Amino acid sequence: MVTSGSNITPSIRKPLSFDDMRDLARKIRRDIITMIGIAGSGHPGGSLSAVEILVALYFRIMKYDPANPRWEDRDRFILSKGHAAPVLYATLCAAGYLPEEELCTLRKIDSRLQGHPECTRTPGVEMSAGALGQGLSFGVGVALNGRLDARDYYTYVLLGDGECDEGQVWEAAMAGAHWKLDHLIAIVDKNGLQIDGWTKDVMNIDPLDEKFRSFNWHVLQAQGNDIEDMVNALENARRMQGKPTVIIAHTVKGKGVSFMENNPDFHGKAPSAEELKKALKELE
Amino acid sequence: MVQEISTRDAYGLKLVELGRKNPRIVVLDADLSKSTMTHHFAREFPERFFDCGIAEANMVSIAAGLASSGKIPFASTFAVFLPGRCFDQVRMSIAQPGLNVKLVTTHSGISVGEDGISHQAIEDLSLACALPGFNVVVPADGVETASAIEVAAETEGPFYVRLGRPKVPVIFPPDYRFKLGRAVTMRQGGDATIIAIGILVKAAMDAADELQKQRIHCTVLNMSTLTPVDEEAIVSAADKTGAIVTAEEHLLHGGLGSIVAQVVARHRPVPMEFVALHEYAMSGKPDELLKRYGLTAADIQSAVLKVLERKSKLKQGS
Numbered sequence: 001m002v003t004s005g006s007n008i009t010p011s012i013r014k015p016l017s018f019d020d021m022r023d024l025a026r027k028i029r030r031d032i033i034t035m036i037g038i039a040g041s042g043h044p045g046g047s048l049s050a051v052e053i054l055v056a057l058y059f060r061i062m063k064y065d066p067a068n069p070r071w072e073d074r075d076r077f078i079l080s081k082g083h084a085a086p087v088l089y090a091t092l093c094a095a096g097y098l099p100e101e102e103l104c105t106l107r108k109i110d111s112r113l114q115g116h117p118e119c120t121r122t123p124g125v126e127m128s129a130g131a132l133g134q135g136l137s138f139g140v141g142v143a144l145n146g147r148l149d150a151r152d153y154y155t156y157v158l159l160g161d162g163e164c165d166e167g168q169v170w171e172a173a174m175a176g177a178h179w180k181l182d183h184l185i186a187i188v189d190k191n192g193l194q195i196d197g198w199t200k201d202v203m204n205i206d207p208l209d210e211k212f213r214s215f216n217w218h219v220l221q222a223q224g225n226d227i228e229d230m231v232n233a234l235e236n237a238r239r240m241q242g243k244p245t246v247i248i249a250h251t252v253k254g255k256g257v258s259f260m261e262n263n264p265d266f267h268g269k270a271p272s273a274e275e276l277k278k279a280l281k282e283l284e
Numbered sequence: 285m286v287q288e289i290s291t292r293d294a295y296g297l298k299l300v301e302l303g304r305k306n307p308r309i310v311v312l313d314a315d316l317s318k319s320t321m322t323h324h325f326a327r328e329f330p331e332r333f334f335d336c337g338i339a340e341a342n343m344v345s346i347a348a349g350l351a352s353s354g355k356i357p358f359a360s361t362f363a364v365f366l367p368g369r370c371f372d373q374v375r376m377s378i379a380q381p382g383l384n385v386k387l388v389t390t391h392s393g394i395s396v397g398e399d400g401i402s403h404q405a406i407e408d409l410s411l412a413c414a415l416p417g418f419n420v421v422v423p424a425d426g427v428e429t430a431s432a433i434e435v436a437a438e439t440e441g442p443f444y445v446r447l448g449r450p451k452v453p454v455i456f457p458p459d460y461r462f463k464l465g466r467a468v469t470m471r472q473g474g475d476a477t478i479i480a481i482g483i484l485v486k487a488a489m490d491a492a493d494e495l496q497k498q499r500i501h502c503t504v505l506n507m508s509t510l511t512p513v514d515e516e517a518i519v520s521a522a523d524k525t526g527a528i529v530t531a532e533e534h535l536l537h538g539g540l541g542s543i544v545a546q547v548v549a550r551h552r553p554v555p556m557e558f559v560a561l562h563e564y565a566m567s568g569k570p571d572e573l574l575k576r577y578g579l580t581a582a583d584i585q586s587a588v589l590k591v592l593e594r595k596s597k598l599k600q601g602s
Contacts, residue, residue: 072354119352120381127352131376134345138377141349141357144334148310148355168373171342179334 016059021227024059024094025051029256030283031090031103037276039107042115045266046160047087049191049224049251054091056230057156061238066096069123075153076142078127080135081160081189082116083268088125089113097124133166135159136186140175143184143244154238157186162194164205170215176244177216184244185237186217189224191253193264212246224249256283287454291447292390294426296321298433299358303329309437312347312359314340319449320360320390341370344387348377351384356437363389363405363446367412378442379415386436387412388445393533394561394577395483395570396449406561410538412444413511419443419464420510424485425455428508431462439464450570452483465509467517473501476588476595477521477528481507481540484531484559484579491584502588507540515547522552527595529557529587533579536560555594557587 016024028051036042054077058064062075079088086106092098098112105111112121116130127138139157146153163169176184188208196202205211209219218240222233230249237245253267254260257279260271271279303309303325310332317323317335326333336343340361347357359366366389367374378385392405412420419441423429429447436443455470470485471492480488485506492502503525505517522528528548532540541558548556565577574580 118381127349128376128381131372134341134348134373134377137342137345137373138349138352140342141346141351142353143349144346145350145353145355148332168339168341168345171336171339172345175336175339175342175346178337 018228021055021059025055025227026256026283028055028087028090028094030280031093032086033257033271033276033279033283035086035090035103035106036270037273038104039270041107041270042086043083043268044086044257044260044271045193045253045263046081046189046191047084048255048257048260049253050084050087050158050189051255052225052227052230053158053187053189053249054087056227056234058091058095060231061234062154062156064095066124069097073151073153076126076155078135078139078142078155078157079117079129080157081132081163082129084158085113085115085117088117089122092122092124095124098122132160132163133168136169136172136176139184139186140172140179140181143176143181144179146183147181154183154185157184159186159188160194161188161190161192161199161205161208162202164188164208165203173212173215173217180242181244182241185234186244186246188246188248189251190248191251193253193262193267195264195267197264208248216243218243218245220245220247222247222249224251225255258282288451289426289454290449290451291423291426291429292319292321292449294429295388295390295433295447296324298430299325300328302434302437303332306356306437308354308356310334310350310355310357312336312343312357314338314343314361314365316361319362320388322358322360340365341373344370344373345377347385348373348383352381356384356386358386358388360388360390362403363392363408364403367408367444368405371411375415379418382417382441384440384442386443386445388433388447390447391449392446393448393482394565394573394579395533397570397573398567400567401564404565406533406535406564407538408446409510409534409540413538413543417442418511421464421508422446422481422510423462423508424482424506425452427454427456427458427460428462431460432508435462435464446482448483453486455486455489462508465512465514467514468506468508469503470506471502471504473503474525475501475527476592477503477505477525478531478584478588479505479507479518479521479528479540479544480531481510482533484533484584487579487581488531488584490581491588494581494585495588500588500592507544510540510543513543513547515551518544518547519551522548522554526554527591528554529559529584529591531559531579531584534560536562555591555598557591559584559587
């Protein structure tokens with residue numbers, strides 16, 4: 001990674017090929033499972049569903065500089081669904097923000113890798129999260145700042161579909177459209193599950209696309225576990241002018257580990273030693 | 285004729301002045317800009333003013349996003365809505381990362397009057413003071429408000445500043461400068477200390493002046509910074525006078541009285557009495573309510589006499 005002077009765009013690493021990105025996604029999944037396994041607690045399901053979303057952002061779409069995490073022109077990624085911290089840490093590690101050996105400190109005392117993200121402790125973490133529903137509002141503030149200062153950065157906010165139960169998400173949606181924040185891009189990791197079961201049974205948020213459309217957002221749909229489809233959707237979103245875009249990313253909770261897929265039990269449970277071994281074998 | 289200005293008016297005018305000096309200052313409101321007086325700023329700097337509509341939680345998180353990007357956001361609404369309605373947002377998005385957001389609320393306490401208990405914030409200080417790292421300030425008049433707002437803008441870190449609705453007498457000279465974390469001595473006397481905040485500072489001064497006529501000499505401290513509180517001033521007052529009365533337009537729990545009592549209990553236990561609210565009030569004129577719920581100069585005088593009685597019993601006992 002080449003570092004920047006204050007006014008120079010850092011030359012992002014040569015973009016990875018889609019094949020390399022798929023390999024990287026598999027490695028990040030192994031990291032997620034391993035770090036949660038070592039920690040003995042954490043949230044594998046919603047981390048695994050979001051892997052391709054983060055890989056597409058960090059290795060094809062976003063400009064940033066790990067040597068200067070507060071670089072003013074960087075694109076911002078805001079993880080609103082803070083319980084998916086492991087996918088963020090593993091991705092930040094792959095992007096050069098964190099050394100690999102630090103991943104095994106997740107959730108341990110004095111670690112920079114807190115159970116839920118804290119922006120004051122971890123380089124590359126833009127917002128402290130954990131209580132759901134706040135990230136899109138925070139993103140509106142970050143995007144307003146970009147407009148005020150005439151900077152060209154984009155603000156990406158990753159929400160869970162269960163998180164969209166929170167009324168504040170819709171307050172933020174209203175505000176983002178009201179202020180025509182076309183550099184604000186929300187991505188909903190629509191894995192269909194929340195802690196108590198399927199979102200359609202717990203609290204149905206569908207039709208999500210129509211809701212966002214009626215809030216005056218540009219709405220895109222993507223296969224969220226398909227790297228190419230995510231990259232296309234994100235590139236498309238950046239071309240939108242005059243309104244914010246939401247990408248509804250259809251994903252599978254626990255994606256990549258057979259016994260975690262679509263299994264709400266693995267929302268917030270670590271794999272046992274036996275399960276970890278089995279999961280890693282599947283992800284080879 | 286005593287000059288009067290509401291603390292919210294002083295705030296609105298100060299914001300405009302600060303806005304001219306510092307382009308990093310941005311202001312947010314939740315559809316109450318004509319009451320919180322942020323509309324002055326909105327008129328002069330429309331591009332730096334964000335009316336979030338009736339969505340206080342959203343406003344607080346947007347302010348956090350702006351602060352994390354280097355702006356100095358002032359977010360205002362009524363004290364019943366902030367921090368109460370958005371406590372989770374204030375806690376996680378502002379207090380925990382220690383972001384540079386200034387929450388300035390108006391219409392606090394029962395002196396808001398006729399609107400009734402839904403609009404009378406009497407728990408807000410308890411919530412704000414519960415947040416580690418928050419600077420919590422309650423100015424006593426318009427002059428102190430203007431100065432405190434300037435200090436808040438210049439001091440990195442989160443602030444909660446509590447203002448009121450009614451016009452209140454000016455008690456400070458125009459050249460007064462607010463110092464964060466420092467109590468201000470308004471009267472000096474050796475018999476008892478009255479520690480007050482907000483509109484009760486004037487009431488405490490009036491009480492001290494009345495007691496003076498009975499040859500009872502009181503120190504009056506304006507404790508305009510609740511956190512970080514001026515422990516030294518409290519301990520020294522306890523040392524010198526051996527009796528303390530606190531006075532606040534807020535519930536006793538978690539407010540000024542609780543904070544002072546913690547310091548007194550730890551460093552210099554002396555008898556204390558508390559002039560504060562113990563229940564929700566009702567609609568009425570501000571003066572009627574202050575009288576009904578025991579927040580007048582007369583109530584402070586009674587509390588002083590009570591604490592002096594306890595002090596003298598202690599002396600006899602020793």
